Every structure is written in structure tokens, then in C-alpha cells.
Amino acid sequence: MDELIRQGLQLMALGMGTVFLFLSLLIAVISLTSRIIQKFELKTEQAAETMTSKHDDLVEVISAAVQQYRLDHPRRK
Amino acid sequence: MDELIRQGLQLMALGMGTVFLFLSLLIAVISLTSRIIQKFELKTEQAAETMTSKHDDLVEVISAAVQQYRLDHPRRK
Amino acid sequence: MDELIRQGLQLMALGMGTVFLFLSLLIAVISLTSRIIQKFELKTEQAAETMTSKHDDLVEVISAAVQQYRLDHPRRK
Amino acid sequence: MNTMNELLETLWLTTGIANFTWGQALMICIGLLLLYLAIAKKFEPLLLVPMGFGAVLSNIPIAEISGPDGLLGILYQAGIETQIFPLIIFMGVGALTDFGALIAMPRTLLLGAAAQFGIFTTLIGALALNWVPGFHFTLADAASIGIIGGADGPTAIFVASKLSPDLLGAIAVAAYSYMALVPLIQPPIMRLLTTKKERCIRMEQLRHISRTEKIAFPITVLLLCVIFLPTAAPLIGMLTFGNLLRECGVVDRLSNAAQNEIINMVTIALGLSVGSKLQADHFLNMETLGILLLGLIAFSIGTATGVLMGKIMNRLSGGKINPLIGAAGVSAVPMAARVVNKVGLEADHHNFLLMHAMGPNVAGVIGSAVAAGILLAVVGG
Amino acid sequence: MNTMNELLETLWLTTGIANFTWGQALMICIGLLLLYLAIAKKFEPLLLVPMGFGAVLSNIPIAEISGPDGLLGILYQAGIETQIFPLIIFMGVGALTDFGALIAMPRTLLLGAAAQFGIFTTLIGALALNWVPGFHFTLADAASIGIIGGADGPTAIFVASKLSPDLLGAIAVAAYSYMALVPLIQPPIMRLLTTKKERCIRMEQLRHISRTEKIAFPITVLLLCVIFLPTAAPLIGMLTFGNLLRECGVVDRLSNAAQNEIINMVTIALGLSVGSKLQADHFLNMETLGILLLGLIAFSIGTATGVLMGKIMNRLSGGKINPLIGAAGVSAVPMAARVVNKVGLEADHHNFLLMHAMGPNVAGVIGSAVAAGILLAVVGG
Amino acid sequence: MNTMNELLETLWLTTGIANFTWGQALMICIGLLLLYLAIAKKFEPLLLVPMGFGAVLSNIPIAEISGPDGLLGILYQAGIETQIFPLIIFMGVGALTDFGALIAMPRTLLLGAAAQFGIFTTLIGALALNWVPGFHFTLADAASIGIIGGADGPTAIFVASKLSPDLLGAIAVAAYSYMALVPLIQPPIMRLLTTKKERCIRMEQLRHISRTEKIAFPITVLLLCVIFLPTAAPLIGMLTFGNLLRECGVVDRLSNAAQNEIINMVTIALGLSVGSKLQADHFLNMETLGILLLGLIAFSIGTATGVLMGKIMNRLSGGKINPLIGAAGVSAVPMAARVVNKVGLEADHHNFLLMHAMGPNVAGVIGSAVAAGILLAVVGG
Ligand code: NA
Ligand code: NA
């Protein structure tokens, strides 16, 4: 086995090791962050929810129809 | 009072002087221009006015509704 | 007639010659291509045709109205 | 900076009135005139508004906006010297153009070819002007001036920026102004060269063109260009690239980008950059007058040869071709095609020639790109 | 690279923790703070999100993202050193701004003029700070710091990038932060300097402005600038160019491009580029503290002088002008105008001053561009 | 230029047929093949249409469109050599990607990690190919070839343009072609390595992710990258920047710009630029064949190791994870996730795995960016 391939194998060990280490760490940190955020969020969430639903249904229907029409006829935009 | 501050004060006098002079001049010229344009414009205006109102109300209502819906849901655009 | 103008006349002969040759060739090749494509296409065409007409008329009408309104009021976009 | 007096003097020396040359003042008026024509008379406003404004900006004393470190100077170097801007505009033109009318009637390419006579006769006219004292046009200059007759802005800028950058300002102004004046320049020539009977000829409806044919077209044109005229490949290449984006149907995001945001941004930048060549010392001279005159001749001859070729084709086809559509061969898309339609309607109120004129109209774009390729190959070599 | 040990060492030496300086860690925290303020507190998010993120990126060890070959470094060189980005933003601001309120009441330009006192008193404040050990502001530095008082981001970046590139980061942070803080900074000053009666003054409705007047406005402003203050021409030129695109009515494609895709793209690039100047070694020093302090003073004085000029104009006009609208003269468009409206409504629940405050608000933009022109002419010469 | 004969000769010498090499003709055919695959077979058309067209343009004799003064050459220098284009594409990818599925199931990051085995085994494969006469891959070349296994176009271009610019054309063609071929390459491997029972496993519905969590995600990823792997910071930085623009909710203008106009423009420019590396003398050699072969191996191994890791996680979780979703870990967003869904539906007509596959799918993007950082740190150092 020549020198270059030995280097390649080292690189593989190192590379896959780092990828797994880094992404495992990410798993830990994301899970932790999510748990912290979920705790602090109950009230904020509710306030936000009510704010975003001020559109009425008719508008949604018309808009979706127009959207669909556009998707079918992209060049006229 | 040191030299640098003396220069600063000069710059202030000069700067505010120029700002006031320039903007005062602008006041005069804008007022003058407006008066001239208003005189020459009566007829042109009327022609222009009628041209821009060729849409009907229904379209305006639908369009405003769609617009509003879009503003509430910017990401779907 | 001086040298420069002689060169210009040569350039004209050459240029118009090439333009006509090139565009004539293009006529031939486009006509040929069109004939080949039209032969191979009958079935494909029909499939494609039915696919593009899946929108309904109401949507088209509303959309055209909105489009028109937009064209009349470009700045609100 | 020491005393208040010196300070005031510094400031006075940085005012415009203390530094204006007459040339700069005149050029600013010309810039305002271009803005007036663009806004009030709708002369090719998309180009002439930025160009006119650029002309004003580049003639402001002291500010050096067109200098190597000024905004317009930087834009010019980045986009015109490198020829990137006209090429990107060509991509946008390709993405905006439906070549259907041309594919339906490929013969009309001959009309687009004939109209290129305007380019070459003007080239000779420019050389002939050297007999008049005060004119010193080289062959390269003459080629750049001739290309005005292509009636196609980006092509003219592409050629002139390579062959005669000093004349670029005047050439661009002439090209865009006469494109805007096509409704005034062409009709008299068209009426003079055709009989009322010819103008009344109605043409058959064009056949439907399939998507595959539309996809094959840009590739066909590109390949022919690659094989026979590679010097025209940058222009033809970007034109056909834009058109392929449009027609291939699988990259609508990119096609829309080429038709909208990209061409809009580059149009602003191109207009301002070209405006930067409207500096007094480059523009205010005899040569500019010569260019304006020659440009008008170029458009007129191109129109005439287009119509004459239309008459020949009409004879050969047994009266099926209205010679008016030959006038659209100068390009000036889509203005020239509209003019054809209008003159046709004058003669017969039910004779709609717009679609038939679109064929030679877009053929003219290809024709002048080919002519540009030849000029660059022979003169620019 | 030979043994596994050496390899691991190489890798360890490329980790962040092995290379962090305390300054970099602190600057990353400051970047995150800017992101927090932008996202949670809505502090000028369009600029502060990219700028805060840029601050984080440019303080990452080893990666050299702000170095000459890094993305942020390249953007900085291409757009800030050349001053292209602030000028293009100015074009976008022009295209987004309706100067109607100003044309209807040209007198309010005086309010925009008065508010520029903030710039020049801060300039002197910066020079005075040199008496404190640790500060060494040159006249150019002082001018760059003073321009924070213009309450106009691109103007501040334009001036600072030319006169004091090293202070650019701190100046941009101060300018945008205080623009975001206008609703906190201005009201106490406004209440202090006006009586309740003055705050209750209702103003006449503004007259309708015709399209021709709106087209004439940018050209008028540009021409006056050309004649009297060409050093302000790049800023004023691009502002009026954008506004002409908007108002002329014949180039809506270009106007929309300037208002949307162009300004959005450049805003991202500008924010990231400015963030690249928030590197630890340029930002973490006494001078930054001084700049933050002086910036606050600049905004306060500008507000005060604007309001005082409002009081004078109120007297002279016989009680027709609500002095509150003077506070909008600092620019910080449109935040300052909204603050005026809010303070007016506090005093009288039916007194809507928003439209009247838009006049001095946009006048403030022109006023600080003029001041920038003078500073560049005298100090940058 | 003297006689007509000489002129004709000049012109003949500028035709394509007089100058073609066989290699150029072949490369133009390959460009047309790429266009055919992109348009008729919908192989990643957004990239392959510009890239195929670029391949045609860059092999036109004489025109030198890929030369240092040609359009494609200029684009390449400005955007690929500087690495700006792939970084901006990464920003756009971030702005277009919803990481919700990943945040809901962070464990799936392990699947994205496992799939990176494709990169490193291919790297060794490339080095082993040196035993075959005609191949001379350096460690840097091998790293660039391996990154094809990342199944992520901009990452591959980012790495290859830094480590092996000569191989960039072949690497980009391989990367995008195999991404398009994922629906053919992956299913047999997935079926081979899983039992029917495993493929039928249904997964729990993902929990709802709040806006705050989505905002925290890009910042968390960035900070970890800053601390542990700054060499991956440019890629991860721009990815998370784009994602923050998307999720923060206060800069929708900028987010839309990143998702639309910016990424569209850069996609066109990137495709054309990469096409400029498909010149005959760089592409037509043994190494390209080797790269195409190795790329296929890379995709296959990445798929296999992803699925195997899925099987391990399934065991450990007590049968709650369908191992198919491991195949999505190679990235090739969103194609690989759709393939997972399709293979899942084959086994059980009511088993929708699309959302669950999105987690490993976007994890694969982060995984290969991390791998790219390591390769650049160790090999590029
Ligand atoms: Na033409
Ligand atoms: Na201001």
C-alpha cells in the first residue's frame, strides 16, 4: 500500500470522525436548545398565533386560484 | 482653544451656511417651478386624469384583497 | 477613388455576401428542421396540448382583471 | 486650510459655476434634451432616460463621476469595455423574443439580410466623409458608424466599444434616437417605393409552431454560427441562449430572471455607462454631426433595400408577399413591425401585417449580429 | 502531513477554540447582540441582520472571510471602497421616496437644514474629545463621526468610507442603531422644547402635486447641485436619478427594479460588507465608545435644532406650523416622521402630522447629502 | 488587407470549419447532449441548461468566449475563482430550505453523517486509480473527486475550484448528472440492503417547530462551526445566513431576494462559468472517465452507508425508524427524499416518508459542508 493511500485512509478516519463528532454535538445542542425554547415559549406562541390569522377565507380561495393559474401559465407573468 | 477646533468651527460656519443657502435656493426654485408648471398644466392635467381611471371597481376590490392576503403571507409569494 | 473606399467596397461585397449566404443557409436548415420535427411530432403534440389546458375559465377571468388593474397602477405593485 | 477666507475660496473653487466649461454646460443641456425626448416623447425611454441622466452626471465639473474612480467610469470599465452589458442585454432580448413568426416563414430572413445594406453603404459614406475637411474616420470608425444601420442598440454598442470607443457616445445616441424615430423615418420611404396595390396585399395566416420547433431554432442558429461565423458567436450565442431559456420550458425561473431582473438591472447600468461617454470633449465635435447624419442615411437605406427585396420576393412568390414587411428587416424591434402594420392599415383598413412583419423584424436582429461578426473579423482582427 | 498525530494536530490547529482571541469572541457576541436587536426588537433589521451576521463571520479565526480573498473582503473592496453600494442604495431610496409632501411645502426644507447642526456640533465634539487621553481624531475622522448626525445610513457610509475607513464599522453601527432608537431618543427632547399648545397645532392639508411637478423636482435639485455643489453630485445625482425613474412614468420596469431587486441585493451586500469592518482589532477600542457617545449627541442636537427652527417658523408663519415636524428634519426616514405623528397624537388625539412631517423628513436626506458634499470638498480635498 | 482574394482568405480563416479541432467538435456534441438530458429528461435543468450551453460556447474556435477576455472567462474569474458564486448559491439554498424536519428529529443528523462515507471511500478510490497507467491524481485531486459523493453541486464546485480547478468541469458534470440520476442509482441499493418489513415501517408524525426554534437553528449551527470547524465557515456561514434571512421574519424583502432574483442570476452565471471549464483540452482525457466512474461509486456508497446507519438506528430505537430515510443522507435535495418516499410507497401504499426523509436530506447538506471544511483544512492548507 503506497504512501498516498495511507494518507487517504488517515484523511478518511479523520474526516468521518470529525463529521460524526460535529454532527453528534449538533444533535446535542439542537435538542438542548429546543427544550429550552419550548419551555420559555408557551405564552409568546399564543400571542403570535392569533396575529397571523387575520385574513379571511374568500381572499385565500381567490388568491390560491390566481396562484394556480400563474403556475400553469408562467410566461405571462 | 486649539487649532483643530478652530478649523472645526470654521467648517461648521461654512457647512451650515452652505446648507442653509443651498436649501433656501431650492425653496425658491421649487416654488417658482411649481408656479410655472401649475399655470401651463390645467388642460394637460384633465386629459391625464381621465386616462388613469379606466379600471373598474370590482377589480380594485379583488386586487386589494389579494394584496392584503399577500402581505399577511409574504413567504408564499 | 482612394484606397480606404476601395477597402470599404470590398468589405461591403464580402459583408453582404456573407450575410446573404448565412441567412440563406439558415432558411434551408430551418425549413429542413421544421419538416423533420413536424413528422416526428404528431403524437407528442396531442399529449402536450391536453396538459396545458387544466385551468378553468373563472380563474383566467379574475387573473386577467387583476393583471389589467396592475398595469393601470404599476406603482402599487 | 487656514483662514476663513482661504476656506471660502476652497469652497468657491469647488462650485460648479467656477469650473464649468461651455462644452460641459452644453452637454448637460443635451442630456436634458434626451431626458425630455425620452419622457415627453417616449423615445426609447428604457435606454434614453439612463443615458440622458448619465450625460448630465458625466459633465458635472469636479465630481469626476465618469472618471476611473467615479460610479459611471467604474460601470463603463466593468460592463462596456468587457462587453458584458451588451451581451447580457442580448440574452434578455433572446429571452423576450418569440421567433415563431420567423420559423413559420423562414424566407423572411432574406428581408432581414437585405436591410443590412444600410450598414455597409453607411460605412462607405463614412469613409467618403473623409474628403470633407475635419473628418478623419478610420476603417474601424466607419464600421462602427455603419452598424448604426443595424438598428439594434446592443449590437451597435458591442461593435463600437471594440472598434471605436471614442465614438461610442455619439453612435449610441444616434442608434437609439433613430430607433425611436422609425415611425417618422420609414413611412415616406415605404410609400415612395411601393404602389398602393402592393401595400394592400394581404398575407396568409402563419402556421402554428410547435414547442419542439421553437427549441430547435436557437440551437440550429447557434450551430450554423459556430460552423461558419464564429466571430459572431458571442452575440448570437447569448441571443440563442436567452431564447433557449425561454423556449425549453424547464427553466422558467431563469427565463423570468433573464426577461426581468437581469435585463432591467443591466439596462440601467448600460444606459448610465453609455452616458458616461457623452462627455463634452468626446462628443462636441464635427464627427458627432457626421455620425448623426450618417445614422439617418443608414436607417433610410436599410428601409429602402428591405422594401425592394420585399418587392422582388413578391414577384417571385406570385404576389403573396406584401413588400412593406421588408421595412421591418432593419430590426428596431418591435417598432419597425408596428410601423409596417400601420402603413398597411392606411392602405387597407383590414390588412393586419403585424405578425408577418415580426419575421423580418427578428431576422434583422440576426442579420446585424452576423454583419457585426464580419466587421469584427475583418476590421477588428 | 505524515503521522496520524501530526494530522490531528493540523486539525486541532484549525479549530476555532485553538485560535480565538478574546476580542474575536467578544465581537461575535456583539454581532449576536446586533442580530438580537434586529430580530427581536426590529432595530432597522434590513441592515442590521446582514451587518450583525457579517460581524460574526468576520471574526471567525482562520477562515479569513473578511480578508482580501474572503467573500466579505471582496464585497467590501468591490462595493464600499468604490462607493458603489451606498450610491446604488441612494438610487433605490430615490425610487422609493415620494417627494410630494416636500414639493407641496418647500419651506420645510429649512427644517431639514436646521437639523444638520447635529452633524457639525458633533464634529466639534469629536475634536474636543482629543483632549481626553486615548483619542486621536483627525479632522477627517471628526467629519465622518459628525455625519452620523445626518441620520442617514448610506450617506454616513459614503463619507466614512472615503474619509475614515477604519472607523466605518463603528460609525455604521452607531448610525443604524440610533436610527432604530429614534422613537426613544427624540420624544423627550421634543416635549422639552415645545409647549403643549404648540404640539396641538393642526396644519392645513397639503395640496395635490401634479405628475409634471414631481418629474421637475429631481431635475431641479440635480441642476442646483450641479451648479453650486458638484461635490455632492454623486449622492444627489443617484438620489434624483432613482426619483426620476419613479416619477417619469415611462420606465416602470426600471423603477421597479431600483425599488426591489437592486436595492434588496445591494442591501444584503452592503450589510455584510460593513459587517466586515466589525473586526475585533478595528472595533474594540476607546474610539468606538467615543463614536457611540458622539452619535447619540448628534441625533439629540439635530432633533433639538430641528424643533427650534420649527418654533421660529411657527412664529413667522403666524402659528400655522407645528414645531414638532422639525424633529423629522434629521431624516431617519420614515421613523422620525412617525415619531412626530405619535407625539402629535399624544397631545391631541385628532392631530395627524404624518404627511406634514414627511416634508422635513425627506428634506433631511437632501440636507445631509449637501453637508456630506461640503465635508468631502473641504476635508477630503 | 489588400486584394479581394486576401480578404476572402481572411474570412475563410475566421470560419469555424477551417479551425475546428476534433476535440472541440466532440465537446460541442457533449454540450448538446447535456442540453438534451436537461430539457428532454429534466436532468437538473436549472444547472445543466446553462452548463451545457456554456460547454458549446467555450468550444467555439476563434471566438475565445472562455478566454480571459471572453464573457465566460470573465464570469469564471469573477465568480468561481473567487468562490463567490457557490457561496451565494449556498445563501440561496439556506433561504429556500426549511430545516423544520431536522429540528424535529435531530437524530437524523447521524444519517447525514454516515452518507459522507461516500466522499472518503471515493477519495481512496481515486488514489487507488493511480495504479492504472494514465491516471495521476494528487491528494488534492482525490479530495475534489471524493466531494462528488456529497451530492451537493455548490459544495463540489467550491472545493474543486480551490483544490483542482482543472478537474472542475468533469467534477461538476458528474455531480449534477448523478444528482439527476438519483432516482435510478439509489432504489436498487436501497432494496438490496433492506427487508420488505423494514421498508414498511411507518414513522411518527413530526412535531410542530416554533418560529423561535427555527431562528435559533442557523445561529446554533453557525456557532458550533465557528468554535470547532472554522474552515467550513464560509459554506456553513452563507447557508445559515440565508436560512436566518428566511426564518427571522423581519427581512422578508431580503429573504425573497435571496430565494429568487439572486439565486436565479447566480445560477445562470455559475452554469455558464462551469461550462467554460468543459473545453476540449481540459475535459477529453482518461481522468474525466475516471471521475465519472468514481462519482457513480461515491453516490452508491453514500446511499449504502446511509441506509446501513438507518438500520442501526432502527435497531437502537426499537423499530421506530425506517432505514430507507438513510438514503436521503447523501443530500441531492430534494430528489433523494422523494426517492425515499417512492420506495417506501412501493412497499406499503400508505407509508409516506417524505417529511421524515427531509431531515437526513438537509443534514446531508450540512454533513458534506463539514467534510468539505475538513478536506480544505488538511489538503488545501
Ligand atoms: Na438589424
Ligand atoms: Na439627514
Ligand code: NA
Ligand atoms: Na451531502
